[in-house]
Amino acid sequence: MLEFFASDEFRTVVSALNTGCIRTLQLFFITLIGSLPLGLLICLGSMNRLAPLRFLQKKENPRWLNAVWGFRPISAICRLVVWIVRGTPLVLQLIALFYVPGMVGWFNWPGGTSSRMVAACVTFIINYACYFSEIYRGGIQGVPVGQQEAGQVLGMTKGQIFRHVTLLQMVKRIVPPVSNEVITLVKDTSLARVISLQEIIFMGESFLKSNMGYSGLVWPLFFTAVYYLVFSGLVTLFLNWVEKKLAYFR
Amino acid sequence: MAILQVQNLEKHFDKTKVLQDISFNLEAGQAMAIIGSSGSGKTTLLRCLNFLEKPSGGRIYIKDDCIFDADDPTTQREADVRRKRLHFGMVFQSFNLFPQYTALQNVTLAKELLAKEYPDYKQNKKRILEEIREEGRKLLADIGLAAREDHYPHQLSGGQQQRVAIARALALHPDILCFDEPTSALDPELTGEVLRVIRGLAEQKTTMIIVTHEMAFARDVADQVIFMDGGLIVEQGPARQVIEDPKEERTRQFLSRYAEG
Ligand SMILES: Nc1ncnc2c1ncn2[C@@H]1O[C@H](COP(=O)(O)OP(=O)(O)OP(=O)(O)O)[C@@H](O)[C@H]1O
Ligand SMILES: [Mg+2]
Numbered sequence: 001m002l003e004f005f006a007s008d009e010f011r012t013v014v015s016a017l018n019t020g021c022i023r024t025l026q027l028f029f030i031t032l033i034g035s036l037p038l039g040l041l042i043c044l045g046s047m048n049r050l051a052p053l054r055f056l057q058k059k060e061n062p063r064w065l066n067a068v069w070g071f072r073p074i075s076a077i078c079r080l081v082v083w084i085v086r087g088t089p090l091v092l093q094l095i096a097l098f099y100v101p102g103m104v105g106w107f108n109w110p111g112g113t114s115s116r117m118v119a120a121c122v123t124f125i126i127n128y129a130c131y132f133s134e135i136y137r138g139g140i141q142g143v144p145v146g147q148q149e150a151g152q153v154l155g156m157t158k159g160q161i162f163r164h165v166t167l168l169q170m171v172k173r174i175v176p177p178v179s180n181e182v183i184t185l186v187k188d189t190s191l192a193r194v195i196s197l198q199e200i201i202f203m204g205e206s207f208l209k210s211n212m213g214y215s216g217l218v219w220p221l222f223f224t225a226v227y228y229l230v231f232s233g234l235v236t237l238f239l240n241w242v243e244k245k246l247a248y249f250r
Numbered sequence: 251m252a253i254l255q256v257q258n259l260e261k262h263f264d265k266t267k268v269l270q271d272i273s274f275n276l277e278a279g280q281a282m283a284i285i286g287s288s289g290s291g292k293t294t295l296l297r298c299l300n301f302l303e304k305p306s307g308g309r310i311y312i313k314d315d316c317i318f319d320a321d322d323p324t325t326q327r328e329a330d331v332r333r334k335r336l337h338f339g340m341v342f343q344s345f346n347l348f349p350q351y352t353a354l355q356n357v358t359l360a361k362e363l364l365a366k367e368y369p370d371y372k373q374n375k376k377r378i379l380e381e382i383r384e385e386g387r388k389l390l391a392d393i394g395l396a397a398r399e400d401h402y403p404h405q406l407s408g409g410q411q412q413r414v415a416i417a418r419a420l421a422l423h424p425d426i427l428c429f430d431e432p433t434s435a436l437d438p439e440l441t442g443e444v445l446r447v448i449r450g451l452a453e454q455k456t457t458m459i460i461v462t463h464e465m466a467f468a469r470d471v472a473d474q475v476i477f478m479d480g481g482l483i484v485e486q487g488p489a490r491q492v493i494e495d496p497k498e499e500r501t502r503q504f505l506s507r508y509a510e511g
Contacts, residue, residue: 150346154360155336168350249349250404
């Protein structure tokens with residue numbers, strides 16, 4: 001058994017999986033770095049109260065007409081995007097975003113050989129930002145209004161209230177649901193193989209067909225699970241640490 | 251001279267009139283109690299004074315300076331509201347302390363943020379912040395919580411939390427301190443310590459408006475009492491007279507319900 005770990009086959013497969021693992025890690029971290037702040041933007045957009053036609057509202061108007069004049073375009077666009085992104089499979093979004101722009105002749109993804117990575121990152125960022133935006137919204141709305149009002153009567157500005165009062169309470173509330181999404185992201189990265197991004201599972205599968213002089217190997221595919229377990233284990237440890245850091249208040 | 255004048259204040263939510271024709275004066279150094287049954291508009295009145303709700307009609311004066319006039323849009327600018335709020339302090343029924351800050355930080359936060367607007371903040375930052383903290387410690391010591399300044403709200407009892415909330419409101423030296431049923435979220439054995447603090451403030455001639463269901467407390471601590479019902483002031487006058495010898499039938503009925511209970 002131990003001889004196997006020293007064999008050429010094992011070393012070849014592991015080095016291939018490591019290459020895939022680096023791509024998985026890239027996709028994972030770039031997605032997080034992009035989607036966590038973008039999610040906040042979408043969240044603020046969907047809660048935006050700008051209603052350019054509100055001045056047409058009149059007390060004597062019927063309710064439905066006042067509802068029409070109260071239309072909030074920024075909020076509506078953000079909610080529409082969130083609905084579409086959350087309502088369709090990520091796999092479909094990957095295929096659409098990677099192939100369609102080239103097919104219709106809009107643009108080709110930049111990056112030469114890494115164009116698949118660029119397209120995957122963009123898709124994942126948009127997709128995860130939409131999920132995060134809904135989590136943020138729950139987090140913001142979950143902070144009691146009394147907290148904002150206490151800040152207001154103490155003469156704080158809206159920005160000060162957000163930064164010094166609401167933000168940390170919101171972060172504390174969203175850490176558990178965000179953790180769930182992050183763990184899901186660890187595994188979702190494998191979906192990028194539908195546009196032939198050569199991440200871990202893609203590499204593992206390649207030994208089933210033929211790769212680097214080996215073919216018909218089943219074990220590399222299953223061996224990828226070790227990578228995911230280690231990866232998600234580390235992420236879990238980190239998120240638990242964050243949760244502990246915020247446990248000093250309720 | 252009256253420090254606060256409220257004239258014909260009105261508030262409606264859509265079509266329901268919650269406050270109608272509310273007028274009263276409050277002299278500096280006096281305490282005014284507002285009593286009345288549930289839904290009579292007491293909270294809404296305090297919220298209008300603190301600009302948490304925008305009144306639908308009427309005027310509010312602080313020391314003859316008009317800070318709100320429903321007919322004069324120049325008195326309603328969003329940008330000025332923040333400054334105007336500082337005339338009033340507010341102590342909420344549910345405390346609303348900031349959970350992520352210690353008792354002392356709760357007291358000093360708003361003042362520290364305001365200090366950033368001082369012209370000399372950059373040069374004297376250290377001294378200014380130390381002064382604010384020192385004052386905060388003193389406020390907490392005055393209400394008997396010196397030993398609790400580094401405790402977080404969840405580590406304090408309800409009565410202690412409400413006392414911190416009072417210190418937090420006092421830290422900004424408001425002209426008028428408003429209390430919205432400060433003891434009704436507390437267990438009965440904890441109301442005493444909060445009422446004692448408010449009584450102490452009255453003795454130091456703090457100008458206050460106190461919404462309360464504690465009739466004996468209102469009678470002993472307040473100078474004036476307003477009885478509200480259905481969004482209207484039914485009766486107002488010296489505290490002892492309104493509570494012990496009300497002129498209006500509705501006041502009498504309301505008070506007799508308390509006497510029985
Ligand atoms: N935001 C709002 N929208 C609609 N109606 C409201 C709103 N806030 C208060 N009201 C109504 O205004 C009336 C007065 O409410 P308010 O809270 O001022 O009464 P209160 O005297 O403080 O009562 P309580 O003793 O129960 O605290 C109630 O009928 C209430 O339903
Ligand atoms: Mg009330």
